[in-house]
Amino acid sequence: MLPPASLSALVDASASAIKNLLPHVAPPRLGFVLGSGLGFLVERFENSFSLPYAQIPHFATSSVQGHEGKLVFGLLCKIPVVALQGRSHAYEGVAPWHSAFPSRVLCRLGIEALVLTNAAGGIEADMRPGEFMAIVDHINFSGANPLTGPNDPSLGPRFLDLSRLYCPHLLERMRKAAKACAVPLREGVYAMMAGPAYETPAEIRMLRMLGAQAVGMSTVYEAMAAHHMGTPVAALSCISNLAAGLAPLLSHSEVMQTSAQAAAQFCALLEGFVHTFKGAHL
Numbered sequence: 001m002l003p004p005a006s007l008s009a010l011v012d013a014s015a016s017a018i019k020n021l022l023p024h025v026a027p028p029r030l031g032f033v034l035g036s037g038l039g040f041l042v043e044r045f046e047n048s049f050s051l052p053y054a055q056i057p058h059f060a061t062s063s064v065q066g067h068e069g070k071l072v073f074g075l076l077c078k079i080p081v082v083a084l085q086g087r088s089h090a091y092e093g094v095a096p097w098h099s100a101f102p103s104r105v106l107c108r109l110g111i112e113a114l115v116l117t118n119a120a121g122g123i124e125a126d127m128r129p130g131e132f133m134a135i136v137d138h139i140n141f142s143g144a145n146p147l148t149g150p151n152d153p154s155l156g157p158r159f160l161d162l163s164r165l166y167c168p169h170l171l172e173r174m175r176k177a178a179k180a181c182a183v184p185l186r187e188g189v190y191a192m193m194a195g196p197a198y199e200t201p202a203e204i205r206m207l208r209m210l211g212a213q214a215v216g217m218s219t220v221y222e223a224m225a226a227h228h229m230g231t232p233v234a235a236l237s238c239i240s241n242l243a244a245g246l247a248p249l250l251s252h253s254e255v256m257q258t259s260a261q262a263a264a265q266f267c268a269l270l271e272g273f274v275h276t277f278k279g280a281h282l
């Protein structure tokens, strides 16, 4: 299913509905998309208010365990932020433009940067579950593109330049945050596969040869949609498991368990990142 020609009007409608439902929340400076099992960041928010996606017009709801389906506003390190606690994925049958739609709404709410997070399989031989990787680039192997269909020029250009999709300035802030809280941070290329099945060992060998360090089923569409609207993007993978062929078995419960164990470091890293926004606008 293609996006409507008036995608901008839908984005506006969702953003206005959110403002009407929560008229007292401060305009958020940063937006987060919290991936599989990583929704616990919202527990660190002060003065939080949440809205189930079902109450927001045009939001798809996620059916995946570990994806709450709530929009949460609050203060993180005293900075107003908003988080999508859970996302819908193309493998659930949601159109690519639609799975990126909530991220577009966050951009419309005026955030200065969008921070995408995910659980991902580690492809590098020396990676260990629980490690973190800042995404510096991606390979879109999903077979689809969220910008396919009519382009609404009021949102962004028809032919989008992806040369600097993951903002180098935000990456530098992430490096500083990692250093400050002594959390080791890798950097690498994220390959997006369509899912929902995990990859075969042969596919992982192929991805390694092509230069990917981590693999997952999300993030790329949201990154492209935000970039399309001119919002700077940072992205962080929690390596939840070794990719197929590198470990005996793969399961969603392992992904969820590792994410939960990585909670403290994940929160420290993102809080450190948010801290760099104190006073300073991007």
Ligand code: HPA
Residues within 6 Å of the ligand: 119, 120, 121, 122, 193, 198, 199, 215, 216, 217, 240, 241, 242, 243, 244, 250, 255
């Ligand atoms: N492959 C694809 N998606 C994933 C993985 C994986 O190994 N782990 C978490 N999400």
